[in-house]
């Protein structure tokens with residue numbers, strides 16, 4: 001009989017005995033009754049040579065999922081599932097491939113360096129306290145799932161200091177390498193509560209295909225590599241393991257595409273956070289706590305949200321006598337949790353709500369960097385400011401290769417000259433370079449492939465079309481030369497200044 005069963009039996013007997021004692025008639029001596037009621041469970045626990053360690057699905061912090069639970073679940077399924085009598089099959093996280101896991105209320109054993117560990121999976125049932133088995137006779141449906149490891153106390157050191165880190169690490173690796181499809185999460189409010197829903201993340205963007213300044217690209221890739229390998233560094237310096245990137249530039253310059261390329265490079269999930277549908281800091285906090293590690297949390301068009309926050313601040317200004325509104329806004333003690341405020345957003349960015357430092361990247365995108373509150377984008381919050389610019393010749397060459405598979409052409413010289421002083425977004429260039437292949441609904445794949453097959457003529461046509469578009473733009477620009485330069489109309493930024501770390 002496994003120790004858990006044995007001690008569950010002893011514990012049950014003790015508990016029943018204790019319950020009976022508490023209902024003893026008064027004629028039984030009061031002190032004896034008190035003694036038995038108090039000491040019976042403690043004595044049982046004292047003689048119990050087994051130690052029990054629980055890993056709950058839900059962490060102590062409200063709303064927060066315990067990632068250790070997932071790691072142990074992955075490890076046990078991998079290492080011990082063949083011994084389990086009850087397994088469970090469900091669609092995996094991608095919603096397509098079935099995954100086998102241990103069923104609830106099942107037990108498996110594992111051996112490690114001479115120590116035997118009994119693992120119990122349960123979704124509800126007895127809750128144990130540190131002093132020994134004390135049963136909750138009325139478990140509620142809402143109790144989280146729990147894994148309990150039981151081992152002899154002589155193996156305490158080896159289990160706690162070696163086996164557990166080993167199992168958790170292995171589980172973590174299994175999850176990371178499971179080849180699971182990544183997810184794109186979006187928040188919405190089906191009822192009165194904000195929640196995440198997800199679809200498979202299948203954006204094909206990669207850094208190779210991204211048209212941006214090569215120096216800028218390399219610096220960003222190096223920064224990402226440093227971040228993902230920096231677990232120890234972040235823990236040594238006592239910082240949450242997160243990094244913030246501000247992507248700014250005119251529409252269609254590839255800010256969203258860059259986020260997808262980052263996610264694909266790092267194998268991260270993406271959380272596309274729509275702040276406008278969140279009603280309070282409390283909701284924002286809840287959503288944030290529900291995000292998992294190894295993820296990019298993206299807030300697009302932060303300038304629009306910033307304006308909203310500023311507006312609500314102004315509104316309060318009219319009914320407030322405080323002169324320093326910004327500092328009031330940033331003061332967490334003023335956060336009543338009833339609305340999304342700048343301070344709430346800053347706590348979110350600073351990772352104040354995540355005690356454990358699991359890998360998270362926060363990305364803000366904006367078309368109007370100048371309108372952002374400096375507090376929001378200061379160094380340490382947004383660690384890197386990356387300017388995405390209009391398409392210049394280097395970026396064009398990447399796009400020409402992506403869309404037409406050409407590295408050189410007789411029109412390249414003219415295109416280079418035109419791009420030098422004409423602002424066009426990579427999105428517009430990409431649109432011009434896309435081959436038009438009159439597909440019909442009933443065409444088979446072969447017919448489509450034949451129609452879309454790139455020919456020299458297609459390439460010539462596309463590039464000539466681009467030259468035409470650029471000439472038109474240049475002409476239009478000449479006729480409106482008096483227009484003030486702003487973020488959308490400004491000429492190319494100085495390549496070397498595009499990235500600021």
Ligand SMILES: Nc1ncnc2c1ncn2[C@@H]1O[C@H](COP(=O)(O)OP(=O)(O)OP(=O)(O)O)[C@@H](O)[C@H]1O
Pocket residue numbers: 209210211212250251252253254255256257258367388425426427428430
């Ligand atoms: N730098 C780029 N490299 C490759 N493709 C690009 C680039 N910029 C834009 N594109 C193409 O244009 C499309 C639109 O780009 P994207 O949505 O990433 O731009 P954005 O800067 O996020 O725009 P917005 O500010 O309007 O949200 C993409 O699907 C992609 O095909």
